[in-house]
Structures are given as C-alpha cells and as structure tokens.
Amino acid sequence: MLQLSESGRLQPPVLRIGFWLMEAFDLFALANALEPLRLANQLAGRSVCQWQILSLEGQPLHASNGIATATARLDQAQMLDVLILCGGENLPTGSDHPGVRQQLRYWATQPVSLGALGKAGWLLAQVGALDGFRCSLPEPDPSMAFAAFSELTPVAAPFCVDRQRLTCVGPQAVQGLMHELLARTHGRGLILRMEKHAARQARPLLPMPNTPAKLQATLALMNEHLDRMLGIDELAHDMGISRRHLERLFKRSLGCSPSRHYLDLRLQQARQLLRAGEQPLSDVARECGFVSLQHFFRCYRQYFGAHPRDHVGANSPAMAASQPTSMLK
Template sequence: MLTLTESCRQHPPTLRIGFWLLEDFDFYALANALEPLRLANQMAGRSVCIWQILSLEGRDLNASNGITTATTRLDQVQPLDVLILCGGDNLHAQAESPAVRQKLHYWAAQPVGLGALGKAGWLLAQTGALDGFRCSLPEPDPSLSFTTSSDLSPVAAPFCVDRQRLTCVGPQAVQGLMHELLARSHGRGLVLRMEKHVTRQARPLQSVYNAPAKLQATLALMNEHLTRTLAIDELAESMGISRRHMERLFKRNLGCSPSRHYLDLRLQQARQLLQTTKRPMKDIAQQCGFVSLQHFFRCYRQYFGAHARDHMEADQPATRS
C-alpha cells in the first residue's frame, strides 16, 4: 500500500487507483478525476499513476448523461493503493443494495485508501467508513434518508484527505482532491508543474493590436529571426531603445520578458512545423533557433508538457532523446 502522506522519495512507486462506478454515475466528476492523473503522467514522463474503471458486476454502465463506460468486475481488480467510489443521483437505491453495502464494509477494512466523489461520500458515511475521520461532504439530498454515526467529523472545505480517507463536495472539487492525492504520493513539485502547464496552455499568444509601435516592430523583428535568433540587446539597439525600456514594454503589454516571448514564438513555430511537415526533427530544431536537440526537447516539454515527437505528423520518423 502507498501511504498517503507527503512523499519525500525521489522516485515513489506508481500510484494505483481504482474508480468504482455506480449506475447513473456522474461522468463529469469522473472526467475531472482522470484528467489530472493523465496530465501527471505526461508531465512526469512516466507512469506515476495508473487506474482501473470498476463496477460491482463488471458490465457496461450508463453515466447520468447517457454515456456508456466499460468496467471491470470489482472482485477481479488488480492490486490498489486507493479505491474511489463514483455515484450519481441514484444513490438511495445503491444504499439499499446488500451487495454494495457488503463490498463497502469489505473495502473499509482493507489497508488501502478509500474515497468517494461528491454525494457518494454519504454511502461511505452510512456504512461507518468515515467514522473518526475528517471528511468533506455536500449538503445531503432531502430525498435521501441516510443515517450516519455521531463519529462523523465534516469539515468546511471543498475536499479532504485524512489518513486513508478521501472525500470532496462535488465535481468542481474533484480536481483539487486528485492534486492533493498526487502531492502526497509524488510530491508537490509535480502538482505545481501541472498547474503551471495548465495556466500556460490556457494563455494564447496575445494580440498586439493597438500595442506601442516599438513593441510591434520588435515582435516583427523576432518573427523574421527565428532561425538565427537575436540577443535582447541587439533587438533593443535596433529599436533605438534601452534594454530596460524594452523589458518594460513586454511586461506591461504581454506580461512576460522579451526572452520568454521570443522562446514562445520559436516553440510555437516548431510545433507548427512538426504537425504540418515531414522534415527531420533536427532540421526543425535548427530552423527554430535551437543549437541542440537536447535543449529543444527540454524547452518543448517544459512549454507543451509533451515530447516533441508526440506532435509530429503521422508517419514521420521520430527522433528520440
């Protein structure tokens, strides 16, 4: 079992997670849980986590939005570190199912993390699996007549990880719960890199319409010199301004330094060439001003969160670092 405490190991073992789906499960909550796990593997460049999609009977299940999802039988599950319950609006029927209650009691007694997304946390509470643990639960549905132990300790937080129990209030809090799980198993540095990547991907290269003339001229010069890149001092001298003035222009209008924007332009150009041509990767790297493939690979992964070969046009031979 992988202990859910802050990880100090350089290479922690792979985190093994099972998602136990109930009929009419919340597909949005499941997607919000899986995406951070996928991104963690991408950012780390290896499988820091793996997951299984499970159900009681191992049949195809319909989500609340009608999407059908294939599952594996719960009793055929591979070894797990964490099992997370994912339900939906039909929890009352699930709570009355002897088979569901039996399995919940069984897993609550196992040396693994046990969690739930949103309203499914009330199923854990009803079976006593949250007794003595702090937990984050949504407001109970008035139509549900759940009875819980007085040992329940809810907290006013979107999500909560207390020892081997994981809960959250709803689909929007699922990502935070997954980030906390990853931070405890593989360190907060990985989560910070993921958050930085998501922020960068959501920020397009900004429009320079109505930008100061000196800035527009500098950007045009950058675009003309992507292969033989110019030093920032050269750019400033060409514009007849000081380096300090140029840095202020970029910071005020684009929110970054000239060198950062220049690198962004080169990486954007590299991705376009990878996706639209069959040129060797070494040639593309050189055309975009990178002196070595290793430097190109490192910058590309830091910016896009993926290896350059992952964006190559189909059938183009890959060059591996």
C-alpha cells in the first residue's frame, strides 16, 4: 500500500527483509546484501528498507571466517516482506539441522518472498520451494543427484527474481539481486542513483600509469597539501604551465576540473580519518583543508550522501548487521 510523505506525495512502503543465517554462513555474501540496502536508505534520505538478522534459535552465529554475528529468533521476527536464507559452502543435512527444512516448508507457504544466497538455494530446491519457478543456482555438489530436481527451471544468469522466489549463484551476484529487489519496490530511479554514486566513489584519485608527467606531478603535490588547499593558479605556476593547460590535462585524463579532483582527495582523506575514529570532527575538517565545519559538512554530504558522523568508527559488515534500521539522519 502506498503511503503519504510529509509533502503529501505518495511513496512506496518500507521494504522489510529478514536475513536467515546458518552456522558458517558466507559473511562476504551478507555484506554484499546489506550494503545496497544501507546505500538506498542513505541516498533516499529516508528508510526505504529495513532488515533483521535472524537464525533458527536466535543465538550468535559464526561466519565461515569465524566472525560472530548476533541474531534474533526466526519465529520472533517482525513483519517481513522478504526472507533470505544465508548459508555457506557446506549445506546442512536433515540430521544436522532437523528444523531447517520444516521452517523452509512453512515459509514457502507464507505470503512473503522467499530467497537464498548461493548454495543455500539448493536447500530451497530440496524442499520443493523452487518447483515451477525460474532460478539461478551454483553448481551442485558432486554428491547431489541433480536429476532428482526435475521440477527446477534453472536460468543461465547471475541472479533471478521470479514472482516470490529470489536466487543467485554466489556472493558476487548478491548486489545485483538486491538492486533488482529494490527496483521492483522503489523504482529504477533509485538504482540509477546508487550506480552513479558507486561510479563516483570509484573515480581514480591516484595517477594512472599513462597520465602525462605534469598531471602526475600535480596530483602528487595535491596529495602533499591536503591540509592547506593550494590555489589552481599556484599549482599551474609550480608546474610551469598555464591554468588553462592544467585544466585541460585534468579534463582529458580524469574527466573533472583540478578543483573538483582536489576536493575529492580531501573528502576521501576525511573519510579515512573518520573511519579510524580517533579524532573529533573539527580536527578532521582542519586536517583536510576545510576552513569551517559547516562547509565541511555540506561538501561531505554532497559527495558521500551522508553526514560525517555517520562514518565515524570502523564500517565493518558486523556493524552493519547490528543496525537493522540504518538510515540517514
């Protein structure tokens, strides 16, 4: 059901997702699922999705790399639109987890979308939850009799969303699966904004091997003076070229102006300092060449889509999992 925003405009309801973890789950896959959801909330400026980290018994579970993650009991989950099973490389047997298949059969009958990441999709197949649905599954284990799954309709794609079933072949495909889920609820416009944000974040801030020597020298000078921003005329003078020539070098090689790239460098440095969590915001702003906190906050929000305080401290998958309703303040 559509809801009214404060401005009176209709907006889609919040997408509520539960991630059902199993022991030795793939933390990389979970992180790849959580990050698009966090970014969607951040760029939308409101909570467009919420998530819960669940398990059968509600106890802390260890990922395949040993990192422990707190969970809530599956049978005590809040209202869900989507439930996604997250396992690891080794599928459990019925004797190891007698309640898993029983719960999967139950949820397959509920009015929610049921999905799985990577090999956990085969558990859905084993209980018949994928019968009659198109699905994307990784290669089955040699011990698994693929002929037994005659009702499956596998597709040669990294991920697949078919009505109320969501599957993907592995950790690298999880992001695409989340994008598709968000797009069906909140529209392709949000996904486009997320992709543009990611492209901007990926812009190279260090010289590439084939860049002109003058440009490489300018970039090195910028990196050496992040706390006191040099003027563009000053940079050009130090390089022995005109300002116009310097601007052409940046535009041709990096697709932006010298001042834009210089600001990018300072903001990236600010984020690194904030993530270390060892300095107050005022010190970070000063060390990155911002003359006022207000200017720093405004530039940071425009570039990262978040307030600097949102990036203070380590930004690990475990932290993301502990904040199920993360949204921009």
